[in-house]
Amino acid sequence: MRHPQTTAERHELAYHPHCQTCSLSSLCLPLALKERGTEQLDAIIRRRAPLKKGDILFRQGSDFDCVYAVRSGSLKQVTTEGSGEDQLTNFYLPSELVGLDAIDEDRYPGTVVALETTTVCEIPFDRLDRLSEALPELRGQLYRSMSKELRDDRRMMRLLSRKTADQRLASFFAGLSERFRRRGYSPYSFRLSMSRADISNYLGLAVETVSRILGRFQGQGLVAVSGREVNILDLPALTRLAEEEGVH
Amino acid sequence: MRHPQTTAERHELAYHPHCQTCSLSSLCLPLALKERGTEQLDAIIRRRAPLKKGDILFRQGSDFDCVYAVRSGSLKQVTTEGSGEDQLTNFYLPSELVGLDAIDEDRYPGTVVALETTTVCEIPFDRLDRLSEALPELRGQLYRSMSKELRDDRRMMRLLSRKTADQRLASFFAGLSERFRRRGYSPYSFRLSMSRADISNYLGLAVETVSRILGRFQGQGLVAVSGREVNILDLPALTRLAEEEGVH
DNA sequence: CGGCTTCTTGATCTCGATCAATCAGCGTGG
């Protein structure tokens, strides 16, 4: 299909992703899949039309049928409980799987919103499950994704229950830096797709606190922040601060 | 095997559990398995000798090979990071699966300790995984278990980042009550297997705070607590308090 | 430009941590 001519063919190129040619395949579900497996996975995946900033991927409480792999961009998951305030429970970056926490109750436990222009691969879960029967590597990768998310959650609980505001911010930036590095982007210079309000909500702090500490970090020469543009100046110090023990 | 005579037979009865006769089968992995599947699952499960209070099921960092289903008793998972203080990330009650967060890194991310005399079923994960290939219901149950743990983690994050100390305690008791109810025990009267220190660590509070609030709850007629003996007097009020919105 | 939202900065107040005894439970050995 070197010279796509028909609209059908053009549509196919535009909306049907190929794991084989995806730059994320070494981080995403196809990890460890042989060619044949990747093809089978390809067959059940659809790429949704790109989401614009603020667009909703799915709403809290709606019926679960698909998990999504982030292809580009980023999203946040927000849970509203009771009469109450929202809780931002996760940010999702390329190659990460969204919606795994919906399997148990058969409905999405939070609303997922694009933070910028974002493309995702849509994977019907029942077909993924059936495919995982025949492909042990795929099954393993699924178990591993969920297990990793569990571990990350535990780390987050530790952050929320034991770390000071400074340590939380430091962890957040060190974590982002590491995630960008893994994905082949600069770990030192990047643009935040989330607002201060998102960050503070996620870290369990007030917006004002985030702002103040960012200012302090700037003064200490740890980072240079201008709006959403971030330059990490002293990653080792940041990491040290993030891991440094309690206030005891 | 009505009259076990040989030591081998007696050993078999003592240490080889049977999902078919286990009172937890409707909550645990065999959920939704047909007879044949349950037998296959039985074949790979071993029951470990009972753990006594304080015994360690596995240590943080040791190689992952088995997940464990709690049969009776209870355990806590504790993670030590850096030079630092422990973080209690989970309590496990009968029918719950322990060790799912170890799959990704192939080592246990925390130490799991028995809080009282506890029996567990030991399930080699590689065999469980292979069995899940042939038994879609088992696979589904595994996915669901992990998914549920993810959801519970998100709820915990919400608790840690948005709830006051009173609300945390109220959530904790309401949650325990519900878990006991599910398992067929009284939701109103039970014995805590964990210490105040465990509770406070889990909830991200100081021991003194837990103690004080427990006293206050007692005064308000919400619960009657004597040592580790708990009587829930006003569950609706407790639930209301737990869900009640922010301090805004 | 003007009307937004988002971000920063400053002043005050509060919840829960910390410090410090005291108390209760409980196993151990005399």
Place this chain on the structure above:
DNA sequence: CCACGCTGATTGATCGAGATCAAGAAGCCG
């Protein structure tokens, strides 16, 4: 059976990190 010592639980007094309240400043888009 009781004194002793240890660990865990309660209670009281103080303090501080970070929330909240209250303005400004700076983007951002029509």
